[in-house]
Amino acid sequence: MIHRLGVVGVGLLGGSFALATRARHPVNAIIGFDPDAEALARAAELGLIDRPAASLAELAQACDLILVAAPVGAVPAIFATLATHVNRSTWIMDVGSTKQSVLAAARAHLGTVAARFVPAHPIAGGERSGPDAASRDLFQNRHVILSRSETEDAGLYALAWQLWEQLGARPLDMTSVEHDRVFAAVSHLPHFASFAMVGDYAQRADGPLLFAHAGGGFRDFARIAGSSPSMWRDIALHNREALLAEMDRYLAALTVMRQQIANADSAALTSTLHSARDMRARWLAGEFAPRDTLPAQPD
């Protein structure tokens, strides 16, 4: 059981974790910290947290679980502070979108506390950010990726698994390498593909004309270009290798399609379009539910 939960970063994910924990777990107090004083005050005002901490050190000393919900680029410095201030029984979990970089930061900066670190990535979010976007149902039926082989303390791994289940999420086990490769493709690349197009249109002279005529297809395509720039800059720079590999594949796929169009190669183009449409339909029909063979609980 968690007595005092500390949430570092009171935005969408941290705020939602606080709300979900309060709703579904007998926590005594939730303490928040955020370098953005306005966001921290807003989180207290919205009741996401019971009280703000004056410093990260104060939060570290007061809590038995600390959730780090900051852009992944800020994680190393946060870990360094936590390492020198947490109690002996405190455990730490993150919610970062890149896992190899967070594990490297844990090894580099958490010192002996690294043994009590549980890497986690809930597959939930959206283009909205900040405390006002927080919702206690954000994790409902969403996957959360944990890494058994990279969590030193098996008891904490089991505890994290149970806690996420309590919050309504569906835990899955995956190594950080596999995680970073898979999410480079299905999450990071789509974001940068959307950012690149919307960013280009934003910067050209006829941008206002284009946006004036954009319809529903563009709206959905561009939704993720509304996501937090600092969060996504950090993701790009902290999952760089896997993302660049996916960007290169995407550039190659687009170049092939461009050539099919240039050559008026109707058969090849149609085949690509059918292949995309069919796979999407199978996906929406639930054919690719992940890892049905995984244990419902860790052993």
Added chain:
Amino acid sequence: MIHRLGVVGVGLLGGSFALATRARHPVNAIIGFDPDAEALARAAELGLIDRPAASLAELAQACDLILVAAPVGAVPAIFATLATHVNRSTWIMDVGSTKQSVLAAARAHLGTVAARFVPAHPIAGGERSGPDAASRDLFQNRHVILSRSETEDAGLYALAWQLWEQLGARPLDMTSVEHDRVFAAVSHLPHFASFAMVGDYAQRADGPLLFAHAGGGFRDFARIAGSSPSMWRDIALHNREALLAEMDRYLAALTVMRQQIANADSAALTSTLHSARDMRARWLAGEFAPRDTLPAQPD
């Protein structure tokens, strides 16, 4: 007033036009034709049309307005048949997503009937297709692009404008060249960007693993990859020049972003992401409403 409406292609757009016209215009009869006999029977069963025509020629002879709602690649052959069978007072309108190619087909195949052709493009649709996707509200508050300078008969242009307004749409005047350039950017490119990514994932060995972990961001990005392959193949091949120009710009923008990430150029990357996010926010706030200076009615 339209007495007998003929709808060639009883899918999403043709079926919705039929439903909207019946709901909002005193039409006597709606006659449908579709080379897909199953779709045509379904359209009659759903009440989108009053009766199916046995042939395009039969439909042409029976109607005073013929709406051509077929993939743009099928339009030239349809025009050729219509040209030899329509009555002297019949007028013809299309709903195609490419306008220069449709106007070229009208010039090449409609003969003297080209004078009674009104090119139109309602900015409505979605990834669903076929008669079952039709809705009488599809055009509600949606723009529809007309081209005054490329419609020979000013009276028919005014009639089309009024009819679309009756159906709930918001007509806008635009030349075919401008139309094709603008929609290559805000509609056609996003579709092929989505098709290319989903098509690549569909074809790789780890595709099922990727789809098993795809979340909400991917879902929205990939929605338009569920669109009709034949319709979009035709759009690509019939707006090839403008689409290729946009694909080349997009490939260049993605390559710049790739390089920013490879170089860990945090400042440049952040600037692009902010520029995209800010423009999207201004767009959603309504800053780029098109052509507020246009007359509400054609003169």
